[in-house]
Amino acid sequence: MTLTDTLVAVETLDEPTLSIAEVVDRTGVSHDTLRYYEKEGLLAPPRDGGGRRRYREVDIGRVVFITRMRQSEMPIRVLQRYVALVEEGPATERQRLEIMEAHRDAVLARRTELDEALAIIEMKIEIYGGTLGSAGSCGA
Amino acid sequence: MTLTDTLVAVETLDEPTLSIAEVVDRTGVSHDTLRYYEKEGLLAPPRDGGGRRRYREVDIGRVVFITRMRQSEMPIRVLQRYVALVEEGPATERQRLEIMEAHRDAVLARRTELDEALAIIEMKIEIYGGTLGSAGSCGA
DNA sequence: CCTTGACCTGGACCACACTCCAGGTCGTAC
DNA sequence: GTACGACCTGGAGTGTGGTCCAGGTCAAGG
Numbered sequence A, B: 001m002t003l004t005d006t007l008v009a010v011e012t013l014d015e016p017t018l019s020i021a022e023v024v025d026r027t028g029v030s031h032d033t034l035r036y037y038e039k040e041g042l043l044a045p046p047r048d049g050g051g052r053r054r055y056r057e058v059d060i061g062r063v064v065f066i067t068r069m070r071q072s073e074m075p076i077r078v079l080q081r082y083v084a085l086v087e088e089g090p091a092t093e094r095q096r097l098e099i100m101e102a103h104r105d106a107v108l109a110r111r112t113e114l115d116e117a118l119a120i121i122e123m124k125i126e127i128y129g130g131t132l133g134s135a136g137s138c139g140a
Numbered sequence C: 001c002c003t004t005g006a007c008c009t010g011g012a013c014c015a016c017a018c019t020c021c022a023g024g025t026c027g028t029a030c
Numbered sequence D: 001g002t003a004c005g006a007c008c009t010g011g012a013g014t015g016t017g018g019t020c021c022a023g024g025t026c027a028a029g030g
Helices: A002-013 A020-027 A031-039 A057-071 A076-088 A090-129 B002-010 B020-027 B031-039 B057-071 B076-088 B090-129
Strands: none
Touching: A020 A031, A020 A057, A031 A057, A057 A076, A057 B090, A076 A090, A090 B057, A090 B090, B020 B031, B020 B057, B031 B057, B057 B076, B076 B090
């Protein structure tokens, strides 16, 4: 239903769309990865008469969104769930909020871990870059 | 030193050591992972008469160090190189410094990425948590 | 008509970092 | 002396997230 409506809208309203190659150029996401995301249900760009993908602005926005979420280590599975909720409509906004809040917490925790490691790294740099002397004090 | 000397005198000529199970308890690193790290050359705890691993303080320190580096996404391969340099002695300190500086830069870049994603995540939370109204504006 | 290039498909393959397993050994406890 | 638990080994298996490939379609240009 929705897909059909969308296809009709694209064909009749002439929204400008991008080919997959243009999306690759614009987002830096590879052809294969775009196909993979589509296979996993994260994207559903409409097709032209020849079966080729035509990415609308909304599709490109979603590619960028997915990229950001992947960058912050949101698993594909969670993204699948989130996108499915988006497709279901506004009634699912509370669940989407929960997903995002949980993800924010995960990202903050991850950042803390990174900062902890950073302290060690900088200690090592201090030792090696500073005295260049006896540095083998904690196992490595 | 005094405490150590006493224990050494009581036992054999060695410092106190931990069994693998104790290291698991103390570091949270699994038995299998400890074995894996050892196979990859990151650890080399001495063995007792029966061939069982005995972790010295220096070994435990290295386990903790490895854990921190892994936590900050240093690949095993880099860790292998770093540890090999440590084994080679103080002459390699400049190279170790380079590895750590490169890793620090990578971690800082990673943190920036996380922060960028965090901005998007918080935007979503704002949208869903705030008005709970028209939120579907950028593809997801 | 034939070539070229962009695009399509399903499915095999890959790197990474573990994680699990079967089968064997060792040392104390009963 | 045998039962037990902790430990050992090599090697196979797992999950995640892509990445690559062979073979096919289609539209436009020479």
